[in-house]
Amino acid sequence: MSTTTQYNVIVVGGGLVGSLCALFMAKRGYQVSLYEYREDPRATEFARGRSINLALSNRARRALQEVGIEERILKCGIAMKGRYIHNINGKNKSILYDPRTRQCIYSVSRNYLNQELLQEVERHLNVRTYFNHKLINVDVDQGRLVFLQTKNNTTIETYGDLLIGADGAFSTVRRALQQTPLFNFSQTYIDHGYIEMNINSQSGRAMVPNHLHIWPRGEFMMIALPNLDYSWTVTLFMPFERFKELNSPDKVLDFFKKFFPDSVELLGKRQLVEDFANTKPSPLVSIKCGSYHVGENILIIGDAAHAMVPFYGQGMNAGFEDCLLLDSILEDCNDNFPVALKLFTESRREDAHAICDLAMYNYMEMRDLVTRPSYLIRKKFDDFLFWLLPTTWIPLYNSVTFSEMNYQRCISNRKWQDKV
Amino acid sequence: MSTTTQYNVIVVGGGLVGSLCALFMAKRGYQVSLYEYREDPRATEFARGRSINLALSNRARRALQEVGIEERILKCGIAMKGRYIHNINGKNKSILYDPRTRQCIYSVSRNYLNQELLQEVERHLNVRTYFNHKLINVDVDQGRLVFLQTKNNTTIETYGDLLIGADGAFSTVRRALQQTPLFNFSQTYIDHGYIEMNINSQSGRAMVPNHLHIWPRGEFMMIALPNLDYSWTVTLFMPFERFKELNSPDKVLDFFKKFFPDSVELLGKRQLVEDFANTKPSPLVSIKCGSYHVGENILIIGDAAHAMVPFYGQGMNAGFEDCLLLDSILEDCNDNFPVALKLFTESRREDAHAICDLAMYNYMEMRDLVTRPSYLIRKKFDDFLFWLLPTTWIPLYNSVTFSEMNYQRCISNRKWQDKV
Incomplete structure (x- = not known):
């Protein structure tokens, strides 16, 4: 050619x-x-x-x-050298992706x-x-x-x-x-949608660094990825039906206190309530x-x-x-x-x-x-x-x-x- | 209301x-x-x-x-009280849908x-x-x-x-x-397409009546459904690839003579060639x-x-x-x-x-x-x-x-x- x-x-x-x-x-x-x-x-x-x-x-x-x-x-x-798992009982742990080679994402x-x-x-x-x-x-x-x-x-x-x-x-x-x-x-859409939240730079310093943080809760799950300025981008995956139920500030806060107790202060109560009020969960296809x-x-x-x-x-x-x-x-x-x-x-x-x-x-x-x-x-x-x-x-x-x-x-x- | x-x-x-x-x-x-x-x-x-x-x-x-x-x-x-099967060896047979009740479609x-x-x-x-x-x-x-x-x-x-x-x-x-x-x-489209042909009223009288006629040939198949005027509507199902190969009158006739020998006269050689020349096979989805x-x-x-x-x-x-x-x-x-x-x-x-x-x-x-x-x-x-x-x-x-x-x-x- x-x-x-x-x-x-x-x-x-x-x-x-x-x-x-x-x-x-x-x-x-x-x-x-x-x-x-x-x-x-x-x-x-x-x-x-x-x-x-x-x-x-x-x-x-x-x-x-x-x-x-x-x-x-x-x-x-x-x-991120591993996942940091937030258990509901407060017993958290780090699990490296590959303890031998310490490979990262x-x-x-x-x-x-x-x-x-x-x-x-x-x-x-x-x-x-x-x-x-x-x-x-x-x-x-x-x-x-x-x-x-x-x-x-x-x-x-x-x-x-x-x-x-x-x-x-x-x-x-x-x-x-x-x-x-x-x-x-x-x-094929799944029954889960997601919304995005944020842990700001100040609170974010309290998070264990260099990990993908995960709050696994069976039917739903939350994850957080680190940003350069110590803030974290947080994503909650949950069935649309459950998102719908969280239709008041009290319900949102109760939900987080029950399932993600250690995240409430990090996300900030006011911000959390605001995020839920202003954001429609996005679909996953x-x-x-x-x-x-x-x-x-x-x-x-x-x-x-x-x-x-x-x-x-x-x-x-x-x-x-x-x-x-x-x-x-x-x-x-x-x-x-x-x-x-x-x-x-x-x-x-x-x-x-x-x-x-x-x-x-x-x-x-x-x-x-x-x-x-x-x-x-x-x-x-x-x-x-x-x-x-x-x-x-x-x-x-x-x-x-x-x-x-x-x-x-x-x-x-x-x-x-x-x-x- | x-x-x-x-x-x-x-x-x-x-x-x-x-x-x-x-x-x-x-x-x-x-x-x-x-x-x-x-x-x-x-x-x-x-x-x-x-x-x-x-x-x-x-x-x-x-x-x-x-x-x-x-x-x-x-x-x-x-x-149609049953299928009429056209075998390639000429041994045809009628198979009723339900010999006991003689139900029809x-x-x-x-x-x-x-x-x-x-x-x-x-x-x-x-x-x-x-x-x-x-x-x-x-x-x-x-x-x-x-x-x-x-x-x-x-x-x-x-x-x-x-x-x-x-x-x-x-x-x-x-x-x-x-x-x-x-x-x-x-x-989901399948690999097969179909084209439609016709057995006219005159030839159609030679077909065993009150049956759905079927020429099963494995990779492809032909069927015929009766019309009131003794004509038959004929459909050939076949992979698009095979349709493509039949790109000349000779190839069409050879194909029919080989696989559907008893249908050649019924469909009419000239008509058959014309149908293949003028019709693009339709998809099935x-x-x-x-x-x-x-x-x-x-x-x-x-x-x-x-x-x-x-x-x-x-x-x-x-x-x-x-x-x-x-x-x-x-x-x-x-x-x-x-x-x-x-x-x-x-x-x-x-x-x-x-x-x-x-x-x-x-x-x-x-x-x-x-x-x-x-x-x-x-x-x-x-x-x-x-x-x-x-x-x-x-x-x-x-x-x-x-x-x-x-x-x-x-x-x-x-x-x-x-x-x-």
Whole structure:
């Protein structure tokens, strides 16, 4: 293929996966246009919002390394060498991910990571970024995208040699693919939603550092990830039904005093009540697609292709791995897009299904435990962490988190171990 | 609820299930508006098209009886008392559905049935039908529908107290529901497509009457259903890949001579070649939804709610049963729509999933047989019909087809029999 040809690549979505993908494509020498619905995050005040799932593990690190920014990102991340379990009886404990190697995962702010990626993207002269551009129509046959410029309410049309949808779990690009012939698809919401809270810098110093904190409570669970300024981002996962019941300040406080007694002071009573009054719990969805491409030049990656429930901490990691894989496939097949897209689907689909299933399996295991006799649950509470730390699955957790082995192989290895 | 209130009900889709539903709603005394994308079928020449799945069995008959037109419809149907199996070696045989009771299913023309239903609907003064109205937007929160009048390219907006989407497997109403929070959904296409052919009245007299004819060939299969004029509607199910290979008249004829030798003269060589040249095989999809309603007044029924692959002959039957169920629920809860819709989802979902699974199971059983050693396949070919007649499943087939027992109960009964 001639090196004088410059391909036009459109990336839809300027979140984590979209920005990283644009960076990979820019490094390949393509002409890249990156479109994002929201404002430029660098131009806005810090917005609270989605932050679960931001534990960088080896797969994401490997991708960041490839584009040369791993070190810079890790410097602004906080190493978490293990989980810190808050038991309801006050007996807390630290459980290292891997006592032998002391491997870590890294807590990183979604917003910080996104900004760094965008900054890095814009250092490339062959990239243009367009914020406040909402994708409103995808013509799959023509390979045409229509965006609404939300600032002035006008629409623009654009074409590319390659269109990459990295527009998240509720992807507009995927919605168009779903309407094409023979496109297999499923979306599964779970009964749990989540809300996000915060432990401020002052209170946060009282938390044991360098851990992912977990308050496992069977039917529901709370976690906290550290930020650089000693504050912590806290997420409560709970069935929507139970969220609904907490419809008064008293009920909220009673609930926390009963189930998360040691967190009440940390979160702050007033803040807690306010958070519950102002926040609607967000849903959690698992997405599977039979194919990640349609035709010769449209592809979806990241959550758009395989959103998963967050209970294996692999959502972003899998999305970043998509970018790495796409880049290496494009390299191997000399930028032949139709061949590359087919290869991407073929080599990625089973793996992505595998990690979605693992995440869902962890969720169901957690949820179903509560139906067992209570002494057994108590035992589980005391002796194990069965959710983010499915003890029987530790070798699997570690190969998923600390290796770059195919997700599928992680599972089949595990089956082999079971037999032994 | 006051009898002076007249509810406005909008039914989207004037196909079989939509028309029957409108009829039920009209009989309840509601003000009914029936919108259909296509032309009025009574005003157009007979259009060839979808006709698989038009074997009326007990569930559909029960619904037609309830609206008083069962007898009229059956008079124009042809009783099929069994399957007539065309083996590749020419040894054909008749297998009755139920030798003891000689129960029948009825072959009915989709077009005829649709026209009769529409005729019956329009006898009610509280119904208005709108053809050439394409649904282009659904505002779930406002309960508003926007239709494009395809004849003059203008749009109209409409509201109803109850909105029923009976707009088929590719439902526009469902597409809107899919975007609402927590809506679980899956669409699964199978590797097989189908094309439709015809045995004309003259040749058709040579066919053994009053049977559903089947040419089972493992990886693919052909069936024929009788029409009143002695013609037969023939459907070939085959993997898309194999359809693709038949890309010349010679290849088509060779294929038929090899696999369906006794059908070549019946179908007519010239017609056969023409049909293959002019027809693209149609896809087959299985649809499952976690809910059939959203909010307080939007419901989907029939294929829009639970399209299934056609290998159990229950698609239309299940759709008609939906209408019967909805009517009885509305009766029981005094036209309280929010309550009725919730009850409909709760009482219908597991059953609909069950019949979708049965149909898919039959498909997979058929498809997977071909991977077994060939002598075994031959044996199966000779001795059994394993697809539309899964011999081991006859009791199940009969309870699905000749009873109105819940689909779920049919299956659990069967499990019990297996144990014995």
